[in-house]
Amino acid sequence: MAEHTNPVARAVDKVIDAVTDRDPSGEIPGRPGVEPPSLAEPVEPRGPLPPKPDQRGPDAFTATGQPSGETAAARAQGGEFLTTATGTRLPDTDHSLKAGVRGPVLLRDHHLREKITHFDHERIPERVVHARGAAAHGVFRAYGTAATVTRAAFLAKNVETPVFVRFSTVLGSRGSADTVRDTRGFATKFYTSEGIFDLVGNNIPVFFIQDAIKFPDVIHAGKPHPDREIPQAQSAHDTFWDFVSLHTEATHHTIWNMSDRGIPRSFRMMEGFGVHTFRLVAEDGGTVLVKFHWKPKAGVHSLVWEEAQLLGGVDPDFHRRDLADAIEAGAFPEWELGVQMFPDTQDQTYEGIDLLDSTKIVPEELAPVQPVGLMTLNANPVNFFAETEQVAFHTGHLVPGIDVTDDPLLAGRMFSYLDTQISRLGGPNFDQLPINRPHAPVNDMLRDGMHQTAVHAGVAPYRPNSLDGGCPFHAPDGYVEVPFPVAAGPRGRLAPASYDDHFSQPRLFWLSLSPVEKEHVIAAYTFELSKVFEQTIKERQLQVLARIDPVLCGEVAAGLGLPVPEGVPGADPAPSPALSQVGRTWPVAGRVIGIVAGPDADAVRTIRQAVLDGGMVPLVIAPTGGVLPGTGEPMTVQRTFAAARSVEFDAILVAGAPAPGADATGARDAKAGLPGPVDPRVTLLLSEAYRHAKPLGGWGDAEDAFAAAGIPPGAPGVTSGDDPAAVLGQVITSLGGHRVWERFPSALA
Numbered sequence: 001m002a003e004h005t006n007p008v009a010r011a012v013d014k015v016i017d018a019v020t021d022r023d024p025s026g027e028i029p030g031r032p033g034v035e036p037p038s039l040a041e042p043v044e045p046r047g048p049l050p051p052k053p054d055q056r057g058p059d060a061f062t063a064t065g066q067p068s069g070e071t072a073a074a075r076a077q078g079g080e081f082l083t084t085a086t087g088t089r090l091p092d093t094d095h096s097l098k099a100g101v102r103g104p105v106l107l108r109d110h111h112l113r114e115k116i117t118h119f120d121h122e123r124i125p126e127r128v129v130h131a132r133g134a135a136a137h138g139v140f141r142a143y144g145t146a147a148t149v150t151r152a153a154f155l156a157k158n159v160e161t162p163v164f165v166r167f168s169t170v171l172g173s174r175g176s177a178d179t180v181r182d183t184r185g186f187a188t189k190f191y192t193s194e195g196i197f198d199l200v201g202n203n204i205p206v207f208f209i210q211d212a213i214k215f216p217d218v219i220h221a222g223k224p225h226p227d228r229e230i231p232q233a234q235s236a237h238d239t240f241w242d243f244v245s246l247h248t249e250a251t252h253h254t255i256w257n258m259s260d261r262g263i264p265r266s267f268r269m270m271e272g273f274g275v276h277t278f279r280l281v282a283e284d285g286g287t288v289l290v291k292f293h294w295k296p297k298a299g300v301h302s303l304v305w306e307e308a309q310l311l312g313g314v315d316p317d318f319h320r321r322d323l324a325d326a327i328e329a330g331a332f333p334e335w336e337l338g339v340q341m342f343p344d345t346q347d348q349t350y351e352g353i354d355l356l357d358s359t360k361i362v363p364e365e366l367a368p369v370q371p372v373g374l375m376t377l378n379a380n381p382v383n384f385f386a387e388t389e390q391v392a393f394h395t396g397h398l399v400p401g402i403d404v405t406d407d408p409l410l411a412g413r414m415f416s417y418l419d420t421q422i423s424r425l426g427g428p429n430f431d432q433l434p435i436n437r438p439h440a441p442v443n444d445m446l447r448d449g450m451h452q453t454a455v456h457a458g459v460a461p462y463r464p465n466s467l468d469g470g471c472p473f474h475a476p477d478g479y480v481e482v483p484f485p486v487a488a489g490p491r492g493r494l495a496p497a498s499y500d501d502h503f504s505q506p507r508l509f510w511l512s513l514s515p516v517e518k519e520h521v522i523a524a525y526t527f528e529l530s531k532v533f534e535q536t537i538k539e540r541q542l543q544v545l546a547r548i549d550p551v552l553c554g555e556v557a558a559g560l561g562l563p564v565p566e567g568v569p570g571a572d573p574a575p576s577p578a579l580s581q582v583g584r585t586w587p588v589a590g591r592v593i594g595i596v597a598g599p600d601a602d603a604v605r606t607i608r609q610a611v612l613d614g615g616m617v618p619l620v621i622a623p624t625g626g627v628l629p630g631t632g633e634p635m636t637v638q639r640t641f642a643a644a645r646s647v648e649f650d651a652i653l654v655a656g657a658p659a660p661g662a663d664a665t666g667a668r669d670a671k672a673g674l675p676g677p678v679d680p681r682v683t684l685l686l687s688e689a690y691r692h693a694k695p696l697g698g699w700g701d702a703e704d705a706f707a708a709a710g711i712p713p714g715a716p717g718v719t720s721g722d723d724p725a726a727v728l729g730q731v732i733t734s735l736g737g738h739r740v741w742e743r744f745p746s747a748l749a
């Protein structure tokens with residue numbers, strides 16, 4: 001770090017030392033291309049530009065899983081000049097071939113027809129669920145701690161395995177907003193040396209249903225109403241609450257959705273869960289049952305509901321932008337993979353909890369999560385469609401050492417994914433798409449089909465054969481399903497008696513939350529049910545809540561203006577503190593800090609650099625765009641007062657109270673409709689950030705801006721002073737707790 005003479009810069013260095021050990025990246029993420037564009041249209045022919053440094057495509061393997069040695073450039077478009085799909089150069093793509101200047105257009109124009117025809121077929125069906133998603137490449141490095149319980153090669157000590165992870169929402173269409181209240185998918189493809197292992201999980205550890213045969217029901221209920229096709233990507237409607245109020249095994253998943261877990265701050269700040277219980281198999285054949293957990297190094301954090309709603313309009317791509325920007329800025333998201341381990345007993349229960357019931361968790365206090373490796377996401381995809389859209393996960397993609405259990409929810413998934421992908425990806429050969437190719441040799445006897453890209457040799461894709469020398473041979477060390485004894489019984493559409501307990505764990509969850517988290521759950525149920533048209537459905541759901549907790553039920557009933565129904569919750573289980581997100585301190589890397597520029601541009605420059613050096617993303621906000629005055633490197637404005645909205649930022653710094661800008665008129669910008677001594681867009685920015693419990697800091701006459709925003713002097717998490725570096729240090733400390741929770745104390749116990 002450079003030695004500074006400026007006292008602000010020196011103090012800033014101390015702040016940086018305290019918060020980071022990273023090298024500064026020096027760039028605001030988000031540049032669309034690899035190099036800045038020229039003002040005039042380029043005329044000098046050149047080859048295609050490479051991807052940006054933060055981007056990486058699928059690793060180079062053939063359709064049959066062998067290293068191809070192919071470079072990224074060899075897979076991308078090539079040459080300097082425009083061609084047809086078959087490589088013939090073209091001098092013009094702007095005019096159809098016509099007979100005479102005013103037409104008609106000629107049918108023989110192959111370039112016109114090829115261009116339009118291909119465009120006509122650019123879309124493929126979106127996923128029937130989890131249609132909206134974003135993904136990244138990375139690496140998983142095993143600690144070796146699982147090596148005694150599983151023979152899986154990728155879990156042996158220090159083995160590094162490439163991964164591709166896709167995060168998603170469940171209900172919305174491909175173009176829906178990121179920040180809706182919903183479960184998030186967390187699907188990881190491990191390209192192991194023994195074939196692909198997919199861990200297809202969610203950010204919520206339980207599911208709505210215990211048996212996959214109900215999956216179409218819960219999804220039909222959650223999707224938009226089939227007549228008007230509204231609402232999009234939301235559960236706040238009659239069919240969803242109709243179903244979950246009647247189908248009370250959904251109660252546990254639903255209360256997680258109504259909690260802050262339903263509106264994560266970022267994909268980077270979500271836990272992931274394999275949900276089902278899996279079976280690990282050791283080298284000696286010994287087995288244990290496990291539940292998989294992903295623990296984010298950045299902590300588990302959420303939006304507040306108003307923020308999530310505003311973001312739906314202000315930045316519908318908030319989560320995918322956040323993921324891509326963090327990776328581009330070098331703040332690589334990391335998760336530890338861990339397992340809860342249980343003895344593999346015949347009854348497949350642990351401490352009385354049925355391990356085959358996906359509506360139940362095992363509290364971490366009963367079975368601690370034991371870390372087995374670290375995943376780092378370190379590259380953005382080069383092409384969304386080729387990678388994020390075409391990736392195909394499957395719970396059946398297993399490797400030796402990992403087996404599934406008889407969870408009836410998992411059984412249906414083992415069928416569903418392959419089935420849906422055949423229609424979504426247009427045939428049976430989607431495993432050969434670059435993003436889906438294993439990093440292990442493929443020698444199957446599957447042949448032909450649409451879009452076959454392997455060129456299989458030989459004449460005998462059958463066994464036994466002698467014509468191809470007997471190939472392929474059975475693998476003595478291959479995947480063997482564990483011969484777990486099946487307890488025989490009468491055939492029937494049955495479920496164990498323990499599956500009837502739908503309320504003890506929702507109560508466990510409720511009792512484990514901090515007061516502010518309980519407030520959010522009350523608010524979420526009240527909001528969602530207030531959007532339900534039918535009174536009887538609200539009353540029925542209140543009956544469900546009465547069986548979770550009287551306070552929860554009473555507060556929601558009060559909000560809905562309905563009587564509190566009779567209902568007795570079960571006994572009080574011991575709370576599980578691990579279920580709460582509040583009360584710890586977390587790293588701040590990748591967090592977005594808005595800096596409202598003030599008269600002293602040099603102080604802004606120093607603080608901006610400090611934020612950048614601290615691994616965060618500083619966005620300078622000023623009355624107009626362009627470059628701030630002052631000495632040193634030109635400092636670009638990222639947001640004008642008219643374009644900035646508080647929801648983009650995790651914390652805001654104010655370098656003095658700005659007077660209203662020239663465009664601060666209600667006629668031009670509705671946000672400027674309430675005139676005052678401080679620019680009204682800035683007061684809105686601050687008042688929103690204040691009520692979203694975000695840290696605020698300022699120097700110079702920033703206190704005037706806080707006062708104009710109605711922020712009480714000395715409010716928690718609001719720092720002002722003469723020393724910008726000290727203010728920044730305080731803001732970063734507050735940010736470590738994610739939000740200033742003490743700003744709005746709750747009366748709930």
Ligand code: HEM
Pocket residue numbers: 126127128129130133166167168184185186187200201202206207211212213215274275276358391392393409412413416417420421424
């Ligand atoms: C524990 C319960 C479940 C979890 C954690 C889960 C998780 C996921 C995730 C993460 C995805 C998105 C994969 C991606 O990013 O491409 C997905 C997609 C999907 N899931 Fe599930 N799911 C569950 C239950 C089910 C069930 C019971 C079924 C059907 C019986 C099902 C059917 C599907 C289908 C059809 C897709 C779309 C797959 C595609 O088009 O590639 N899921 N699920």
